[in-house]
Amino acid sequence: MAEYKLKTPLTDEDIIKLKAGDKVYLSGVVYTGRDAAHMRMIESLKQGGELPFDPKGQVIYYVGPSPARPGYPIGSAGPTTSYRMNPFAPILIEKGLKGMIGKGKMSQEVKDACVKYKAVYFASIGGAAAVVGSAIKKAEVIAYDDLGPEAVRKLEVEDMPVFVCYDAYGNDLYELAKKEWANKL
Amino acid sequence: MSSIREINVSIIEDAIYNLAIEAAYKLPDDIHQKEKEAFEKEKSPVGKAVLETILKNVEVSAQGVFPLCQDTGLAVVFMEIGQDVHFVEGNLIDAINKGVERAYKDAYLRKSTCDPLTRKNLGNNLPAIVHTFIVPGDKVKIFFDAKGGGSESMSKVQMLKPADGRDGIIKTVVDWVIEAGPNPCPPTIIGVGIGGDFERSAILAKKATLRHLGEKNPDPRLAEMEEEILTKLNNSGIGPAGLGGITTSLGVHIEMEPCHIATLPLAINTACHVNRHKEILI
Numbered sequence A: 001m002a003e004y005k006l007k008t009p010l011t012d013e014d015i016i017k018l019k020a021g022d023k024v025y026l027s028g029v030v031y032t033g034r035d036a037a038h039m040r041m042i043e044s045l046k047q048g049g050e051l052p053f054d055p056k057g058q059v060i061y062y063v064g065p066s067p068a069r070p071g072y073p074i075g076s077a078g079p080t081t082s083y084r085m086n087p088f089a090p091i092l093i094e095k096g097l098k099g100m101i102g103k104g105k106m107s108q109e110v111k112d113a114c115v116k117y118k119a120v121y122f123a124s125i126g127g128a129a130a131v132v133g134s135a136i137k138k139a140e141v142i143a144y145d146d147l148g149p150e151a152v153r154k155l156e157v158e159d160m161p162v163f164v165c166y167d168a169y170g171n172d173l174y175e176l177a178k179k180e181w182a183n184k185l
Numbered sequence B: 001m002s003s004i005r006e007i008n009v010s011i012i013e014d015a016i017y018n019l020a021i022e023a024a025y026k027l028p029d030d031i032h033q034k035e036k037e038a039f040e041k042e043k044s045p046v047g048k049a050v051l052e053t054i055l056k057n058v059e060v061s062a063q064g065v066f067p068l069c070q071d072t073g074l075a076v077v078f079m080e081i082g083q084d085v086h087f088v089e090g091n092l093i094d095a096i097n098k099g100v101e102r103a104y105k106d107a108y109l110r111k112s113t114c115d116p117l118t119r120k121n122l123g124n125n126l127p128a129i130v131h132t133f134i135v136p137g138d139k140v141k142i143f144f145d146a147k148g149g150g151s152e153s154m155s156k157v158q159m160l161k162p163a164d165g166r167d168g169i170i171k172t173v174v175d176w177v178i179e180a181g182p183n184p185c186p187p188t189i190i191g192v193g194i195g196g197d198f199e200r201s202a203i204l205a206k207k208a209t210l211r212h213l214g215e216k217n218p219d220p221r222l223a224e225m226e227e228e229i230l231t232k233l234n235n236s237g238i239g240p241a242g243l244g245g246i247t248t249s250l251g252v253h254i255e256m257e258p259c260h261i262a263t264l265p266l267a268i269n270t271a272c273h274v275n276r277h278k279e280i281l282i
């Protein structure tokens, strides 16, 4: 298990060195989106429209933060369960998205897309939301403001700790870890 | 004859308001304690690192700026109402909802209720889910539970066959939690409701998640089942955040009631490590 510091946008070279289980400290811009925002983005693509940001090299964080207090850029901001984005992730990966951050399992289609187009699914710690929220430097709503917590935000993060869960070689950290630690009580 | 005790519903509103805010920022001591013990015992280095982050999260949140989790939950209220209580100066359910609405607004908590079909956010986190139980006496006991959607989605009711029995129950629970894997933010607390009927089992399961960790089940048969399920879960390898380890669940709590001779209702309600339960006696 290696450790890397990476800055977004990510390149193919960044992606191919990552293996399931590696720990990555991400810095730079990360976009947020959950179910409702993804439905709108995909709908917009279907109609021949634009996405709120160019997905090339970018990372999407599946999160619906709690409201920001005055003087703070954002509230608590831990990952939401990723499987709800299963139908959307492969479409965005095909458009150049390099990473998703969330928690929990995603589908075989998502794993396949990560291999085919060189992308990574990062697992973050569900419920460690105060720790992540307090480490976000800047946050700005860039689309779908009416969705409230589900609006698309542009975040600036510094050394956000995540784990490589699905790599570009078809590995799955959840499966590997489960096998390694079964019957160890 | 016992006399009637009048309680102004504004007392209930304020109690709910305070419980909701406290729940969002301050992890109950029983869970905090169990997490510290789990951190000591965890053998997987990644699992230990995850638990360390979770413990740090509890500290950061306690400062009162960032809630424990961005999902500050649906407001679930269990109320044991003494039959000699008379609520005055308003409607009880309205008072509960007002307390919830004010708390979620004032304390910068996320509003997470929506129309099930359009998915439009209702913007006020209402309505609260209220379960009332009439008990003897003139007191009111309120249990407040801020229930996250991720763990709630990993819950179910299943009507088992009576012949499935004890072992069938254990197998169904263990298989279900292992299948849920990393999704409900392990380490989890598993509430199990056995018996009653279809809907009663679900309420029992949720109530079971509110029991304090470390409190032994008074029924020795159930205490043994809880132990057996917990051991199986912690041997699953899933571990903290699903990243591997021996801490998949912090506790398994079973509540049981008699059922129909033809049925064996079983409900599993999964709670995450941010299991925000608070209570007060009025």
Ligand code: SF4
Residues within 6 Å of the ligand: A078, A079, A080, A126, A127, A128, B069, B070, B071, B072, B073, B147, B148, B149, B150, B151, B152, B184, B185, B272, B273, B274
């Ligand atoms: S399951 Fe619990 S810890 Fe995980 S995101 Fe939901 S509320 Fe937070």
